Amino acid sequence: MATDTGSRPCCSSHTSEDNNTNGVTIAPNGNHEGFTAVQTRQNPHPHVSRNPYGHNAGVTDFLSNVSRFKIIESTLREGEQFANAFFDTEKKIEIAKALDDFGVDYIELTSPCASEQSRKDCEAICKLGLKAKVLPLSFLRQYGFTSVETGVDGVDVVIGTSSYLREHSHGKDMTYIKNTAIEVINFVKSKGIEVRFSSEDSFRSDLVDLLSIYSAVDQVGVNRVGIADTVGCASPRQVYELVRVLRGVVKCDIEIHLHNDTGCAIANAYCALEGGATHIDTSVLGIGERNGITPLGGLMARMIAADRDYVLSKYKLEKIKDIEDLVAEAVQVNIPFNNPITGFCAFTHKAGIHAKAILNNPSTYEIINPADFGMTRYVHFASRLTGWNAIKSRAQQLNLDMTDAQYKECTAKIKALADIRPIAVDDADSIIRAYHRNIKLGENKPLLELTEEQTAEFAAKEKELAENGVEVSA
Incomplete structure (x- = not known):
């Protein structure tokens, strides 16, 4: 049984014979055997109540950017590193347009130096006239120099700074990294486009080294510095503390890139914003190297619970389901049943006590209004738990x-x-x-x-x- 999700019509939900008889529900959430989608105006979802323990508790944190963040969407860069991923040019353009329509602020692309096709794809996407800025990833020196030739709006420069990567990956010391970073930043800025410098494996890097190089690039006018939890080892508290310290060192924006190896990517992203970060890297369904990074949909769920008005004003949340379906099909995966927002069970209520409360007022057991995402609420009544x-x-x-x-x-x-x-x-x-x-x-x-x-x-x-x-x- 599905109930109307708010003041707006419930998107495309229907059952057979005008909702009055049995049938399999077809809705954005997927087919729900044993449920019936029936429109009703009896239980509108009021605005989400503020969390009395959150950043809205009455004391404003002047460093927090929970209500003023930007998204750097990396499905076409980080997502290309997902095990199943292969995006041809047509699919990349389709995904880029969908993300732009959703409202992301930036779209990050694979380095044009990765292959000749990557370069052509970068040039093709730059010619689309998207509202979102297009940024390729570049690994210092020649990669940064080459990227600016493709018509991009900026360049994301990165290099490993942990002892693991300096010793076993590129073999460069911190002096080389700092000098080369400054050289590339000055070159990119001379072309009139923006530039970000990020360390890689930031949370296993020496703090003094990190702050030294961040301070140096900030002084030459980098637009953003990036922190990367490349192996997903950081906890929310560690993320908050590093961002907070960095916020006191640099004047520029702070971007954060968080892998999900230990399941903390969404929580870490939120804590980064609380600490003063301004930009969050995401990918659709969180796809990326290993088990990926902060998922776009999951982050939207976290952020709308924190500041509904800001999120609704910036992003077309009803597009999330279509975007996730597009990417899931492209990489041949199923959307998990418990995926935030779009999962089969995301807005399904079964226990009798829950059902009673939901029918009276959905806010009793929902912090998120499914209507904000064009989704449908379901109440399961065909079970031993029904009331x-x-x-x-x-x-x-x-x-x-x-x-x-x-x-x-x-x-x-x-x-x-x-x-x-x-x-x-x-x-x-x-x-x-x-x-x-x-x-x-x-x-x-x-x-x-x-x-x-x-x-x-x-x-x-x-x-x-x-x-x-x-x-x-x-």
Whole structure:
């Protein structure tokens, strides 16, 4: 059972026969067997309540950028490093246009030095006239020099600064890194475009080395400095503290790139903003090297819970599902069932207590309004966990009126069947209809066609539930 998600129409949700009978729901969330999408205006979702413990608690943190951040979308750079990824030029253009329409501030591309096709793709995307700025990734020196020739709006310069990478990757010392970074930054700036310098493996780099090089590039006018948790080792507290320290050293913007190896990418991104970061790197579905980086959709979920008005003013959130479907198909993966916002179960409520509260006021068990993302809310009533309020709501959708006592008795019968075997919406609806018919006609016909063994088991279960006083009041 799906309920309307707010003041706006519920996007493309429907069932068979004008929502009054059984059917498989087709909605942005996917097909929900055992659920029925029915439009109703009975439970609008009020604005999300402020978190009394969050940054809106009444004391404003002047360094926090939770309400003024920008997104550098890296699906076409970091995402190309995902194991399954292969984007031809046509697909890259389609993804770039979709991200631009969504409202991302920057689109990061694979270095044009990676291959001849990468260079051609970079040039093609630069000619699209997107609102978002286009930035290729470049590894210092010749890569930075070559990138500016493709028509980009800026260059993202990066080099490893940890002892691991200096010893086992490029073999350069910090003096070389600093001098070369300044050389490339001055060159890129001379072309009238913006430039970012980022360390790689920042959280395993020496802090003095980091602050020294960040200070040096800030003094020559770099637009942004970047912090990269390249191996996903950082905790939210570590991210906050490093960003906070860096904020006191540089005047320029601060970008952060966070891998998800330990599952902290979204939390780390949020803490980075609280510490003073201004730009967050994302990719659609979080795809990237290994298990990827901060996912665009997941970050939007986190940020809309923090500042709904700001997020709604900047981004077309209803586009998230289409973008994720586009990328998921391109890299041949399924969207996880528990994916923030777009997962199959993201806005599904099953327990009776939850269902009752959701039907009264969705804010009771939802911090995010699914309507903001063009998604649909579902209340599951065909299970042993259902409560009589959910059954009452479903019966009313079927135009079947009963007393509260009768709804409760009907609920007990549905729970009894669900204790015997899994039940679908058809089973629950059949019980509701048959029970209502028996009441109106004064009959006592079987509620379902069951085998003799099932009938005996069903009767025994009804008796057991009655004797044990099973709660159906939720």
